Amino acid sequence: MISIPKGTKDVLPQESYKWQYVEGVARKIAKDFNLKEIRTPVFEHTELFLRGVGDTTDIVNKEMYTFKDKGDRSITLKPEGTAGVARSYIENGLSNSPMPVKMFYIIPAFRYERPQAGRLREFHQFGIEVYGSPSPDADAEVISAAALFLDRLGIKKVKLNINSIGCKTCRAQYNAALKEYLFPHLNEMCATCRERFDKNPLRILDCKEEGCKKVTAGAPRMLDYLCDDCASHFKKVQQYLTAGGIEYSIDPNIVRGLDYYTKTVFEFVSEDIGAQGTVCGGGRYDGLIEELGGNATPAVGFAVGLERLLLLMENTGAYFPADEGPDVFFAGMDEASRAKAFSFACTVRANGGSAECDHMGRSLKAQFKYADKIGAKYVIVLGESEMASGVCSAKRMADGAITELKFEDIPAFFAK
Numbered sequence: 074m075i076s077i078p079k080g081t082k083d084v085l086p087q088e089s090y091k092w093q094y095v096e097g098v099a100r101k102i103a104k105d106f107n108l109k110e111i112r113t114p115v116f117e118h119t120e121l122f123l124r125g126v127g128d129t130t131d132i133v134n135k136e137m138y139t140f141k142d143k144g145d146r147s148i149t150l151k152p153e154g155t156a157g158v159a160r161s162y163i164e165n166g167l168s169n170s171p172m173p174v175k176m177f178y179i180i181p182a183f184r185y186e187r188p189q190a191g192r193l194r195e196f197h198q199f200g201i202e203v204y205g206s207p208s209p210d211a212d213a214e215v216i217s218a219a220a221l222f223l224d225r226l227g228i229k230k231v232k233l234n235i236n237s238i239g240c241k242t243c244r245a246q247y248n249a250a251l252k253e254y255l256f257p258h259l260n261e262m263c264a265t266c267r268e269r270f271d272k273n274p275l276r277i278l279d280c281k282e283e284g285c286k287k288v289t290a291g292a293p294r295m296l297d298y299l300c301d302d303c304a305s306h307f308k309k310v311q312q313y314l315t316a317g318g319i320e321y322s323i324d325p326n327i328v329r330g331l332d333y334y335t336k337t338v339f340e341f342v343s344e345d346i347g348a349q350g351t352v353c354g355g356g357r358y359d360g361l362i363e364e365l366g367g368n369a370t371p372a373v374g375f376a377v378g379l380e381r382l383l384l385l386m387e388n389t390g391a392y393f394p395a396d397e398g399p400d401v402f403f404a405g406m407d408e409a410s411r412a413k414a415f416s417f418a419c420t421v422r423a424n425g426g427s428a429e430c431d432h433m434g435r436s437l438k439a440q441f442k443y444a445d446k447i448g449a450k451y452v453i454v455l456g457e458s459e460m461a462s463g464v465c466s467a468k469r470m471a472d473g474a475i476t477e478l479k480f481e482d483i484p485a486f487f488a489k
C-alpha cells in the first residue's frame with residue numbers, strides 16, 4: 074500500500090463539512106469587510122520567495138519545497154500567500170484600482186518542517202491583504218477581521234499580542250544596540266542564534282531555547298527605539314483597537330518569521346493546542362511591493378492556519394453545525410417503483426432540493442436504515458399501493474410526522 078507523505082493529511086468525507094463550515098465563515102468575513110478573492114498559482118519562481126519572504130529566514134533556508142521543472146527553472150511550492158499576492162498585484166497593475174485594494178485567499182501552503190500537532194508540511198491558510206493605506210486604522214481593521222473571524226467561530230480563549238518592529242531606519246539602530254548587548258553572550262546561545270547574530274539578530278528574540286531565552290530576557294526592546302513616526306503609528310493602532318473593542322496585549326518579543334514586516338506585527342495565540350499555539354499571524358509590510366519591483370505601496374495583512382484553527386475548535390469543544398443529510402430519500406421495492414424513486418430524485422434535484430435513492434439493491438428495511446444513517450430529513454416509500462394510487466406518505470424522520478403527498482405535488486414540496 075502506498076501511504077500518505079509525512080506531514081500531510083487527508084480530509085475525509087465524514088469531516089469535510091467542518092472545513093466547509095470554517096471556510097464559509099471565512100468567506101462571510103471577507104464579504105463583510107469587502108475583501109475580494111485573489112487566486113494565485115500554487116507554485117512560483119523560487120526567486121519570489123528569496124526576495125519576498127527573505128533569504129535569512131528559516132522558511133527560505135530550510136523549509137521550501139524547491140525543484141527544477143523540466144525547463145530547468147527553479148520552482149517553489151508556495152510556503153505562504155503574501156509573496157504571490159504581491160507579485161500578482163504588481164504584474165496585473167492592481168495599483169490602478171480604487172485604493173485600498175482589499176483581498177483574501179484560502180490556500181494550501183508547503184513548508185518542510187518537522188511534523189507535530191498543528192505543524193504540517195502541507196497546511197492551509199485563510200489570509201487577507203490590504204494594499205495602499207499607510208494609516209494605523211488599516212492595521213486595526215485587518216486585526217479586527219481576524220478577531221471577528223475567531224469570535225464568529227466561537228473561539229474565546231485566544232490572546233491577541235501586538236508589537237511594532239519599526240521601519241528600516243529605527244530598526245537598524247535597534248539591531249546595532251541589540252548586537253552590542255548580545256555580543257558578550259554569544260557562547261551562551263544556540264548555534265542557530267549564533268548564525269542569526271550577523272544575518273538577522275531580531276529573530277534571536279523569538280528563540281525557544283532556554284539559554285537564548287535567558288540571554289534575551291534582559292535585551293533592549295525594539296519599542297524603546299521606535300522613531301517618532303513608528304511610535305505614533307503604534308500608539309494609534311492601539312487607540313483604534315480600543316475603539317473597536319478589541320482586547321490586546323503588547324508582547325515586545327514578537328518578531329515574526331518572515332522578513333517583510335515593518336511597524337505593526339501581531340499574533341493570536343492559544344494555550345489549548347500544544348507547542349504550536351499561534352493560530353494567526355500578520356502585520357504591516359510597507360517595503361515588500363517595492364522590494365519586488367513595484368511602486369512603493371504600504372500593505373498590511375494576516376494569515377490564519379486552518380489546521381490549527383480546527384484543532385483549537387475541537388480541543389475547546391467549539392460548535393460545528395451538523396453535517397446535513399439530503400432533504401428526502403425515495404425508497405423503492407420492485408423494478409417499477411425503484412425507477413419511480415430514481416425519477417423523483419431527479420425531479421427534486423432539478424427543483425433545487427437534495428435527494429437520494431438506493432443504488433445497492435437493498436431491501437426496504439435496509440433502505441430505511443440507510444436513510445436514517447445518512448440523516449435524510451424525509452423518507453418516501455414507493456410501494457405497490459403508492460404506485461397504484463399516485464399518493465405517498467412523506468415521513469419526517471425527526472418526529473415521525475406524516476404528510477400525504479400526491480405524486481404531482483412532490484417536486485413543489487421539496488423545491489428550494
Ligand code: HAM
Nearest residue numbers: 153155191192193196351352353354355374375376378
Ligand atoms: P506565518 O506566521 O508564517 O505568516 O503563518 C501564518 C499561520 O499559518 C500561522 O500562524 C499558523 O497558524 C499557520 N502555519 C504556519 N506554518 C504552519 C505549518 N507548518 N503547519 C500548520 N500551520 C502552519 C504568514 O504566512 C504570513 N504570510 C501572514 C501574513 C499575511 N502577513 C501579512 N499578510
